[in-house]
Amino acid sequence: MLYPKTTWRGSYSILRRSKQTWKKWLSTLNITDHQDMDYIHKVKRSEIVGLPIVHHHGYVSDLPIKHRFAMRKFHGVMRYLRKDNVISAKQMVEPTWIETADMCTVHTEDYVHKFLNGLTTKQEQRITGFEWNPGLVSRCRYETGGTLLAAKLALERGVACSTGGGTHHAFPEYGSGYCLINDLAIVAATLIRDKMVDKVLIVDLDVHQGDGTAVMFQHNDDVFTFSMHCGKNFPHRKQLSDLDIELDPGTQDEEFLESLSTHLPWVINSFRPNLILFDAGVDPHVKDELGKLNLSDQGLFDRDSFVISTALNLGIPIATVIGGGYQRDLDVLSRKHTIVHRAAMKIWSQHNMAIAM
Numbered sequence: 001m002l003y004p005k006t007t008w009r010g011s012y013s014i015l016r017r018s019k020q021t022w023k024k025w026l027s028t029l030n031i032t033d034h035q036d037m038d039y040i041h042k043v044k045r046s047e048i049v050g051l052p053i054v055h056h057h058g059y060v061s062d063l064p065i066k067h068r069f070a071m072r073k074f075h076g077v078m079r080y081l082r083k084d085n086v087i088s089a090k091q092m093v094e095p096t097w098i099e100t101a102d103m104c105t106v107h108t109e110d111y112v113h114k115f116l117n118g119l120t121t122k123q124e125q126r127i128t129g130f131e132w133n134p135g136l137v138s139r140c141r142y143e144t145g146g147t148l149l150a151a152k153l154a155l156e157r158g159v160a161c162s163t164g165g166g167t168h169h170a171f172p173e174y175g176s177g178y179c180l181i182n183d184l185a186i187v188a189a190t191l192i193r194d195k196m197v198d199k200v201l202i203v204d205l206d207v208h209q210g211d212g213t214a215v216m217f218q219h220n221d222d223v224f225t226f227s228m229h230c231g232k233n234f235p236h237r238k239q240l241s242d243l244d245i246e247l248d249p250g251t252q253d254e255e256f257l258e259s260l261s262t263h264l265p266w267v268i269n270s271f272r273p274n275l276i277l278f279d280a281g282v283d284p285h286v287k288d289e290l291g292k293l294n295l296s297d298q299g300l301f302d303r304d305s306f307v308i309s310t311a312l313n314l315g316i317p318i319a320t321v322i323g324g325g326y327q328r329d330l331d332v333l334s335r336k337h338t339i340v341h342r343a344a345m346k347i348w349s350q351h352n353m354a355i356a357m
Contacts, residue, residue: 045153049090051348052153052160053081053341056094058142059164061135069129069178070326076334077163077322081341093153095145095162097138102148103181105189106216111173115180128175136180143167144183147321151187151275154317155196159308159348161341165321166279168210169235176212177234183321184277185216188223191275198222201273201316203264203307204241206281206323207233207291214239224271228260230284230292243267249292253299256284260303264310276311280304280340281323282333290326297339304343312351320344 059074081087103112114120118132125132143164153160168184169177188200202217204210204227217223224242231238231246238244245259268276282300284293295303304320311318320340327333 043090043093045093045149047090048093048153048157050088051091051345052093052150052157053087053091053163054093054095054146054150054153054160055163056142056146058138059146061133061139063130068326070328070330070333072330073325073334073337074164076330077337077341080335080338081163084338086338086342086345093149095142095149097141098144098148098181098183098186102186102190103144105193106172106182106185107170108173112181115175120175124174127177128180129178130175130180140167140180140183144181144186147183147277147319148187148190150319150321151191151277151317152196154319155275157317158312158351159318159320159344161320161344163322163337163341166206166281166323168204168206168213168279168323169208171212171215177208178324179212182212182216184210184279185213185223187319188217188275188277192222197274199224199271199273199275201226201267201271201276202279203276204228204279204281204323205260205284205303205307206279207283207288207293208281208324209235209238209244210241210279211235211237211239214241214244217242224267224273226263226267228256228263233292234290247293250294251284252294253296253302256293256295256299257302257306260306264307268310268314268316273316276307276316276318278304278307278311278318278320278340279323280307280320282325282336282339283323285325285336287332288326289328290324297336300336300339301343304340305347308344308347309351312347 055078063071146162147165150160150162165183167179169179170182191197201224207230209229210227214225226243227241228245283291284295286294322337
């Protein structure tokens with residue numbers, strides 16, 4: 001094996017020492033669901049200072065009351081990051097809509113036309129979990145534009161994070177599982193089409209397999225799909241990623257991190273990507289209502305820190321998206337989705353300090 005498990009054990013020991021820092025962050029969080037977004041100060045791309053954070057108020061659209069998908073979590077993520085002073089206003093940048101032509105890099109023109117114009121059938125809409133409305137179209141275009149901008153900023157600066165993204169269940173001809181268009185796939189295909197990169201690695205650590213992404217790139221050697229997920233969970237019919245790691249229900253931090261540390265370095269060394277797109281879903285958490293795995297807050301933080309630091313240490317740009325998470329307490333869910341941004345900030349600071357020394 002190219003990368004023995006002892007490589008991770010050393011890194012894991014270092015990351016565990018961040019536990020007190022993580023608990024200190026958590027103890028300062030006392031955020032309610034404010035409606036105003038006045039604290040979001042827009043900066044131009046050239047004016048960003050520090051780790052880029054991509055966000056748009058248009059990530060959110062209206063849904064029926066008590067809908068299972070917690071749409072407002074996207075605003076909640078930004079509120080926690082700002083109110084807790086994890087990031088500054090000078091780090092935040094807004095995306096624009098994704099272009100129709102970019103959507104068609106992985107989706108069929110027929111599906112894109114139907115989705116944009118409200119022509120999907122009731123049955124097709126039921127599969128997605130959403131009843132079509134124009135607000136959903138706008139939301140998806142901003143969110144996918146956000147993933148694209150994060151990827152471009154990562155190519156410039158090494159790391160960038162969106163406060164949305166991770167719609168990995170959307171297939172070429174239809175949406176599925178709260179995913180209407182596949183932002184990760186669109187971004188990978190668009191950057192390759194535009195010759196900004198040659199090879200993209202998609203690291204999908206959401207608890208559910210990235211089935212739509214797997215299908216989209218099953219015959220494409222320029223994109224490597226790596227999905228590590230609960231084997232006995234949605235989707236019930238799994239697709240074939242380039243590498244699928246199926247975990248048993250109840251998997252805890254150490255076992256998860258050991259598996260990740262065994263496979264991720266091997267994938268990177270073998271595939272040698274120019275860019276990593278990282279789906280940092282929080283639904284592997286023990287308290288997630290749809291997850292079935294038993295990761296802790298600390299486990300998610302260590303997971304994200306390992307992925308980001310591995311990329312940075314190897315000089316590979318990485319863009320992160322928040323992926324799935326299902327808890328009815330919006331504040332708790334929003335806070336968990338900030339774990340990847342907190343990990344990125346910590347690794348970013350350490351990396352820049354090491355460069356300066």
